[in-house]
């Protein structure tokens with residue numbers, strides 16, 4: 087069966103273009119092994135779009151995204167635009183795009199890969215085996231609700247946290263459905279001891295949980311959750327959060343994997359799904375080949391799973407990432423400052439070769455490509471064309 091897919095690629099700012107290139111390379115590999123055709127259409131967003139078109143989300147970019155089968159985004163944000171108002175900044179382009187695409191559930195897996203468990207600033211014995219799926223509400227809450235703004239005399243400012251029952255119900259269902267495919271546990275995060283939006287959140291989640299009697303539900307205040315994530319990350323399966331809490335906790339969870347560069351995301355539930363690594367534009371290392379493309383490549387795997395219906399190929403791409411790490415290859419962010427120092431843990435991975443030097447962004451992409459191709463060859467007996 088011939089399978090065709092149009093993917094809008096929005097490289098954006100900073101390291102965005104470098105990591106996008108490697109994600110696209112991984113997807114292109116697949117076209118040599120199966121009867122599928124990915125058409126990539128590149129468009130500007132964020133600071134890159136402000137420079138060319140004076141707006142962080144040009145209409146042509148938005149129209150291309152709406153007509154695509156999936157959107158892949160690198161990163162947005164550049165220090166030269168820090169002085170602009172929140173509606174004019176590069177980030178506003180991404181927030182407008184998210185709203186237009188309609189995906190309200192942002193899936194952010196945080197996995198401790200065995201080969202790099204020693205890269206975590208946390209004790210290896212604690213992070214080992216951690217495998218968390220954050221389900222972050224992406225279109226509501228304090229990011230979007232009105233009123234907001236600076237007060238006229240400039241000495242104060244305000245934002246509004248607002249949630250409707252319907253907004254909570256739909257994202258809660260995604261969390262419970264995710265849990266069904268995993269270890270069947272949802273931890274719902276809120277601040278119900280202080281916030282009314284959180285009381286509504288908790289009551290609604292409890293009600294939706296009745297539709298999923300096979301899934302266990304518990305609740306945690308966001309402050310406690312921040313602590314448990316670093317002290318006992320293996321206690322979590324699916325973590326369901328509102329928008330701002332999810333933004334903060336998912337970055338914190340990068341400490342479990344060892345680097346922010348490892349984190350992938352998929353935003354589902356709308357017209358067109360959106361895939362983006364969690365790391366930002368990292369302007370300080372942009373253009374130097376230092377960025378870790380694995381979060382972007384893992385986001386491409388999520389695209390295969392959630393937009394292309396290619397679950398096996400998605401799993402193979404994720405396995406390729408594991409293999410490359412297991413073989414000892416590292417980008418700079420995954421090499422501890424002092425490699426000669428003894429490992430913190432007494433349980434260092436016996437099979438992993440200790441890395442001596444870092445590979446570049448494109449070298450890492452090429453390594454994953456090779457591992458992916460080898461797996462496709464073996465696993466699915468595809469024939470190269």
Ligand code: IPM
Nearest residue numbers: 162163177180181333364366
């Ligand atoms: C993220 C980012 C974005 C967010 C910014 C760039 C608007 O931090 O995807 O986590 O806050 O959602």
Ligand code: MN
Nearest residue numbers: 333334337364
């Ligand atoms: Mn963030």
